[in-house]
Amino acid sequence: MSRQVFVHLLPVLFEPADLQGGVAVVIDVLRATSTIIHALAAGAECVVPCGEIDEARRVAVQSPAGTVLLGGERGGLKVSGFDLGNSPVEYDSGKVRGKRIVMSTTNGTRAMIRARGARRVLIAALINSAAAAQMLACESGPVHFVCAGTDGHITLEDVLCAGGIARRLGLAGGDFDTNDDATQLALNLYETCGRDYDLALHVLRSSRGGRNLMDCGLGSDIAVCAKENRFAIVPELFGDSWEIRIAGNRP
Numbered sequence: 001m002s003r004q005v006f007v008h009l010l011p012v013l014f015e016p017a018d019l020q021g022g023v024a025v026v027i028d029v030l031r032a033t034s035t036i037i038h039a040l041a042a043g044a045e046c047v048v049p050c051g052e053i054d055e056a057r058r059v060a061v062q063s064p065a066g067t068v069l070l071g072g073e074r075g076g077l078k079v080s081g082f083d084l085g086n087s088p089v090e091y092d093s094g095k096v097r098g099k100r101i102v103m104s105t106t107n108g109t110r111a112m113i114r115a116r117g118a119r120r121v122l123i124a125a126l127i128n129s130a131a132a133a134q135m136l137a138c139e140s141g142p143v144h145f146v147c148a149g150t151d152g153h154i155t156l157e158d159v160l161c162a163g164g165i166a167r168r169l170g171l172a173g174g175d176f177d178t179n180d181d182a183t184q185l186a187l188n189l190y191e192t193c194g195r196d197y198d199l200a201l202h203v204l205r206s207s208r209g210g211r212n213l214m215d216c217g218l219g220s221d222i223a224v225c226a227k228e229n230r231f232a233i234v235p236e237l238f239g240d241s242w243e244i245r246i247a248g249n250r251p
């Protein structure tokens, strides 16, 4: 039986129960999921996603001093009193190796919380899209791409990334049903402007999320997040421990 592929253009456009039995892939290219991939690739022990800033502070104080870092943003900028903002480049091994990162961002971590009902919750961005496709190809059941969006609005970069991963699934030769209209939109967007770095960069810069970052003086992060396949890891949110760690294929 073919596996259905759904692209949810915003987290509010599905009910959490719709994801039961499927694999969710949460995407927030600018920048939460790109940053989480950087953090784990740099040796962070895990990332704990929190919807609210106060909750993140409460979770962080429960860990022994020196083992935890608070990261995230509001309005794109580092939260007062947090150790790190939401720029991928801040999460280098010198700062994060061996550390537990408690993170709260405006859209990305909230999208993860909404996706928690899926059988598996994977974390993807352009920088790990081939690895994410490879992992999905080894899985079973429906695939649900959850685009985080920006402040309740659809953002092109998340849709572009979903389209790129969906395209790779098709190329991998598996039996995937991509007839869902939003999936077709995402595939068309990727075909039109995702396969060329400069075009993709232009899309990211012109999107709502990209414009917000440039307004905050954080435009250099966009080029970092636009580079496809820099990393071969796929983070996964484990519901029982509520930690994001590097995933492995499951038998």
Ligand code: MLT
Residues within 6 Å of the ligand: 028, 030, 031, 032, 033, 073, 075, 076, 077, 086, 105, 106, 107, 108, 109, 148, 213
């Ligand atoms: C978010 O989760 O809202 C984003 O990652 C925003 C940002 O780029 O900082």
